[in-house]
Amino acid sequence: MSVLVVAPGRDVSHWVETLKSQHPGMNVYVYPEDHDNEEVEFAITWKHPRGLFKNYPNLKVVASMGAGVDHITSDPEFPEDVKITRVVDKQLTSDLSEFVLALVLNHTRHLSAYKHQEKDSNWNVLKYCRNSDMKVGIMGMGVIGTATAQLLAKNNFKVSGWSRTEKDCEDITSYYGDNSLEDFLQASEILICLLPLTDATSGILNKELFEKLPKGAYVINVGRGEHLEENDLIEMIDSGHLAGAALDVFKEEPLPEDHAFWEHERITITPHTASLTEAESVIPQIVENYERFQDGEELKNLVEQDRGY
Template identity: 45%
Template sequence: MALLFKSNIDRADWWRRELNKYIPDLEVRIWPDIGNPDEIEFALCWKMPHGELAKLKNLRAVYSLGAGVDHLLADPDFPRHLPFSRVIDPNLTGRMTEYVVQHVLNHHRFCQTYDAQQRDGVWKEHFAPFASERKVGILGMGALGSGSARALHLLGFDVAGWSKSRKNIEGVESFFGDDQRDAFLARTEILVCLLPLTPETENILNRDLFAKLPKGAAIINAGRGPHLVDEDLIEALDSGHLSGATLDVFRIEPLPADHPFWRHPKIRITPHVASISDPASVAKLVAENIIRTKNGEPLLNAVDPEKGY
């Protein structure tokens, strides 16, 4: 029984050890050293090169290494007929919640402004409103967005979320559907994007959306790089309509050295680290799905390829 593993982070041996705790006879093969492709029954991967999975004639299931699946569905030869799952894990949600809370607080308390003042030797106070007076909006209310919304509410922020359908989370106002998105944006001073990447959400963070936010709003994109139209963000920051941005995801990763985001004074960059799957936590879930695949049972956290999540 062989599983093909592919990640963009060098932790393959750690994943092998954790998976073998639950399935000792599972042979974990690290791409591109796959051996006989006909022996591979399962694939656990992140950003597998296009066409590679289609070569595996006896593949029985595919498991995304993270919460997102766009990296797999972008492959025109992806085997959409196979059982397919993603990671929904309390630790993954917890890590994203930490990231979102950290950077909402950064924007709320003018940290980018104080960083610039420190570089210039400027002593000037800026008074933030109470958290209850700061309106935070979360685009995308899946597991990651809902976890972040709950934490921000507990800190006292005025939190709302937007999603395709109504969500019932105590203390969090729910906006849903295309008809309610403009109202959601109009009340949002700090916008957090945690949407899945689908044809409907690609380029959603654009000049039209920014114009619907209040002047001085800030954005945090920890969803996917293609959500954001890069030049529209720079334009909105330079005009003063947006006050700042925190970006964890990009169209090209690593972000090219000559990209203007690196040098923009109102942009803070992190290298796609908001939430990373922990082998010690996720291996148990993957092992359970391998057993379910072998038994012909539905996968945990199954993905609908047509919806993209």
């Protein structure tokens, strides 16, 4: 049995070295080097070429190199009988939740606005918002969403979460299901998207949703670029309904140089850097699943493919 690593455009040599050090004797191929497709039963990937995995007749498991799996589940030719696993990593979760806290504070304390004022030598004091006065809503209460909600609550924000099913988290108000979405939005002065990308959530950040937020609400998207209808966001900011947005993910990455977001002073852009996967941190769990697969045991962090996460 062989393992195939597929990550076009990335240098995965460190991944291969770490895999072999964690599991000596593992036979690892890196796509697209020459290899026998029939040998491959386990693959590790980030943004594989569409349709690639249908060419591996004995493939049983595909492991995402990161927390997201939409790059796998969005492949219309992905074999239905192949299992998918995702990364659940404490370091990734901590990094991302701290990043979101920084974006929230950047907004409430007007740091980006002051940066723009510097250009005009403008000494204009803006009234800031105290944490305890701000209502923050998080869309998507999985592992990362829950950790982010808890960190914000520890910093005295009033936090609510919206998810598919009810969550029981101390100091977090839980909204769940489509019937409670409008109530959740009306209680969100800062809206944070941490949803998985599925058919149901694609384009969910749109004009219709923004109109249900309080006037002056702020939007943070650290989910996926496909969650956001970009023109709707600009329209709602320019109309004054939204105060602005912080975006770390985009439909096209890198963001094109001529994109309207670059010139908009009320949109903060970061280059998909909320959390970065480190091989040493995530490979142990991938190797554990590899060994579980070899032993016929249940895999950890298995994706429910009908839900997309």
